[in-house]
Every structure is written in C-alpha cells, then in structure tokens.
Amino acid sequence: PRKPRAATLSRLAAISSMLPIPCSSASAVFSPTPLAMKKVAVILSGCGVFDGAEIHEAVISLLALARQGVAVQCFAPNVAQLHVINHLTGEVSEGESRNVLVEAARICRGQIRDVAELDARDYDALLVPGGFG
Incomplete structure (x- = not known):
C-alpha cells in the first residue's frame, strides 16, 4: 500500500483535532x-x-x-x-x-x-x- 503524503497527514491531523470525540485510529496518531x-x-x-x-x-x-x-x-x-x-x-x-x-x-x-x-x-x-x- 502507498504511504500517505505529509500534506495528507497534516490535513487529517487538522480534521481529527476538530472532532468532538476523535475516532480511535485517528486519535492514536494525531491527538496532541x-x-x-x-x-x-x-x-x-x-x-x-x-x-x-x-x-x-x-x-x-x-x-x-x-x-x-x-x-x-x-x-x-x-x-x-x-x-x-x-x-x-x-x-x-x-x-x-x-x-x-x-x-x-x-x-x-x-x-x-x-x-x-x-x-x-x-x-x-x-x-x-x-x-x-
């Protein structure tokens, strides 16, 4: 499988930080x-x-x-x-x-x-x- 680009990871991090309750897969990676x-x-x-x-x-x-x-x-x-x-x-x-x-x-x-x-x-x-x- 292809690896996500840095820009994609950055967008995902920004989106996940706006979620009221982060989903488990996103929160493990992006939660500050x-x-x-x-x-x-x-x-x-x-x-x-x-x-x-x-x-x-x-x-x-x-x-x-x-x-x-x-x-x-x-x-x-x-x-x-x-x-x-x-x-x-x-x-x-x-x-x-x-x-x-x-x-x-x-x-x-x-x-x-x-x-x-x-x-x-x-x-x-x-x-x-x-x-x-």
Whole structure:
C-alpha cells in the first residue's frame, strides 16, 4: 500500500483535532494530548432508540472512550419518560411509566448520576448519543 503524503497527514491531523470525540485510529496518531487525561460527561435519555438513548450508539461510544483511557461519567435526568414505547410494535405503551435515570442506568451498569449534579467545568467534553428519547 502507498504511504500517505505529509500534506495528507497534516490535513487529517487538522480534521481529527476538530472532532468532538476523535475516532480511535485517528486519535492514536494525531491527538496532541493523551486522551487518558480527559474527562467526558455522557448524557443519556433513557434506554432504547424510540424512547431513550440509542443503545448501540451509546455503548459503542462508551467502549471507544474506555479503550482510549478517557474518564467517563454518565448522567441522565431524574424525570418520568414522556412516552414509553413497546419496541416490538413501535406503539406507545398506554398506562406504563418509567424513570429516565433508572432506564439509562441499564446502559452504563448503574454508574450514573442525576444530570442536575453535572458541573460543566469538571469535564473536557460532552457526548450525547442519539435516539428519540
């Protein structure tokens, strides 16, 4: 395989420095600061693509951060979910209620805090995984 030119590497370094969360392959080469020294707050909104944080996106993001040695703290609002969705049918589950913080705790194995406790000054970055929650 061809080796990248210096100009290409320079452009890639500039682009990767603008990424909110560098991808693992780019960060290993281009990150000016070791990621192990970084702290990231992750905001979750429940558990499930239709009524919370998208599970795959959240877990893959948490895994990528862990592999880079980033200190992560998950947060979620301690409120009732607006709608509870049956993920088999996609329909609203009438009469069912869930707490966003309790549901989000499933994704991060209980290592989660109420978003009311979040102080942005304590973190280097914020990650908000997608989903409809």
